[in-house]
Amino acid sequence: MQLVRALLSRFAFGIVSLLFISIITFVASDLAPGDPATYIAGEKASPETIQRIRENLGLDKPLPIRYVNYIGGIVKGDWGESYSGTHEKVSAILGRTMPMTLRLALLAILLASVVGISMGTIAAIRETRLLDRGILSASTFGVTLPNFVLAPILTFIFCIKFDMLPTTWETQLRGPLWMYLALPVTVLSLRPMSLLTRLTRASMIETLRQEFIRTATAQGVPPFRLMTKYALRNAILPVVTAIGTTFGFLLTGSFVVERYFSYPGIGSTTIEAILSNNVPVIQACVLVTGFIFIVVNLIVDILLPILDPRIREAQV
Numbered sequence: 027m028q029l030v031r032a033l034l035s036r037f038a039f040g041i042v043s044l045l046f047i048s049i050i051t052f053v054a055s056d057l058a059p060g061d062p063a064t065y066i067a068g069e070k071a072s073p074e075t076i077q078r079i080r081e082n083l084g085l086d087k088p089l090p091i092r093y094v095n096y097i098g099g100i101v102k103g104d105w106g107e108s109y110s111g112t113h114e115k116v117s118a119i120l121g122r123t124m125p126m127t128l129r130l131a132l133l134a135i136l137l138a139s140v141v142g143i144s145m146g147t148i149a150a151i152r153e154t155r156l157l158d159r160g161i162l163s164a165s166t167f168g169v170t171l172p173n174f175v176l177a178p179i180l181t182f183i184f185c186i187k188f189d190m191l192p193t194t195w196e197t198q199l200r201g202p203l204w205m206y207l208a209l210p211v212t213v214l215s216l217r218p219m220s221l222l223t224r225l226t227r228a229s230m231i232e233t234l235r236q237e238f239i240r241t242a243t244a245q246g247v248p249p250f251r252l253m254t255k256y257a258l259r260n261a262i263l264p265v266v267t268a269i270g271t272t273f274g275f276l277l278t279g280s281f282v283v284e285r286y287f288s289y290p291g292i293g294s295t296t297i298e299a300i301l302s303n304n305v306p307v308i309q310a311c312v313l314v315t316g317f318i319f320i321v322v323n324l325i326v327d328i329l330l331p332i333l334d335p336r337i338r339e340a341q342v
Contacts, residue, residue, distance in 0.1 A: 036327050040320035047316045048309075052093050055305045065303050066109055100313075106306040108299075116310045119295060124314060127284070127291035131276040133211045138219035139269055145219075146226025146265075147258060153231055161223065168220030177213045177286045184209065194288040210287045214280055218272040225268055229261035236260075263330060270326030274319035 063079040064071070080086050084095060099106065105116035149161040185193045191205050199206060233239065234257055242256050281293035288294070292311050299307035 033324070033327060036324055040324060044313070044316055044320060048097065048313055049093070051309050051312045052096060053089070055309060056089055056092075058303070058305075060303045062109055062303060062305055096309075105310045108307055109304045110302045116306050119307060120292070120310055120314060123290060123292045123295045126289065127277060127280055127293060128318075130207070130210055130214065130280055130284070130289065130291060131273060133207060134215040134276055134280075135218065135269060135273045137211060138215040138222055138272070141215075142219045142222025143226050143258075143262070143265060146223040147230055147253065149223070149227040150230030150234060151253065158227075161227070165220040165223040168216045169224075171216065173213050173217070173282050174286070176216060177209070177283065180209050180213060195290060210280075210283050210289055214276060214283050218276065221272065222265060222268060226261065226265050229264050230257060233257045233261040266329060267326055270322050273322050277315050277318060 061076070061080075063076045063083060063085060067075050067079050077086075084092055087095075096106075103117065105120065107113045107115055108119060145161050145165070149158045152158045181193055184191045191208055192201065195206055239252070239257060242252055247256065278293075280289075280291060281297060283289070284291045284293035285297050292315065296308060296311040298304070299311065
């Protein structure tokens with residue numbers, strides 16, 4: 027019961043954080059230069075036309091009233107309409123782009139977790155040896171190399187020089203889906219992969235020096251079982267926390283990657299909305315990204331007590 031109460035408390039704090047994000051985003055959008063009504067009507071429109079559009083959009087009302095109406099619309103599932111193009115419903119835009127970004131982020135964090143945890147474990151087992159030094163050097167390179175540098179390098183190698191993969195996303199895919207996802211997922215996963223490698227290595231080294239590991243070794247526990255069931259299970263806790271945090275940052279980190287590869291996700295949609303001062307789309311993308319970040323961290327809070335009974339006992 028205490029555990030459930032603790033999780034509900036975390037969820038309540040998440041809701042408060044989401045409201046805070048919505049307020050900041052709403053106020054920032056209102057203070058940003060440029061008038062949405064002027065953008066919709068065009069710079070040559072008459073003042074009467076601009077004023078009529080402002081009234082239709084509710085922009086003539088005080089800021090607090092507009093915010094309350096905005097939150098009320100979100101609760102009812104109405105995110106408003108896009109200011110540009112065909113004035114599509116923002117909910118339809120989110121429904122089309124959010125699954126694309128989630129797929130990209132999930133594949134990236136899965137690749138980063140599998141490779142990062144594996145490489146970190148191997149490096150810890152072979153501490154101070156050549157393999158450990160090589161993995162550390164590679165992870166340092168991965169942490170320091172920005173996405174906007176790695177993407178052109180991989181594009182030149184795999185798309186231009188060897189012509190193995192498509193350069194950008196296409197409306198009508200001319201090949202298997204994995205070919206279009208390979209480069210974006212690789213670019214997006216490199217930095218978290220390197221970070222998880224270093225974190226797993228440090229946590230495993232600390233765990234391998236604990237007394238219970240020496241006791242299990244003296245009792246003749248097989249090496250593979252010793253590393254997986256005893257060492258890795260205890261060393262994985264800070265890594266799980268880092269995975270949750272990293273996944274949230276992947277959603278925002280995908281903005282550059284999606285824009286570069288013309289990937290139709292929420293990242294490229296947000297950038298296009300910022301360039302066109304499309305306020306409803308900007309606000310919706312920021313709120314949805316914040317919501318996913320909160321949900322992922324709540325899932326991590328649920329997993330940690332399951333993985334470590336000590337945390338569960340402390341919460342109870």
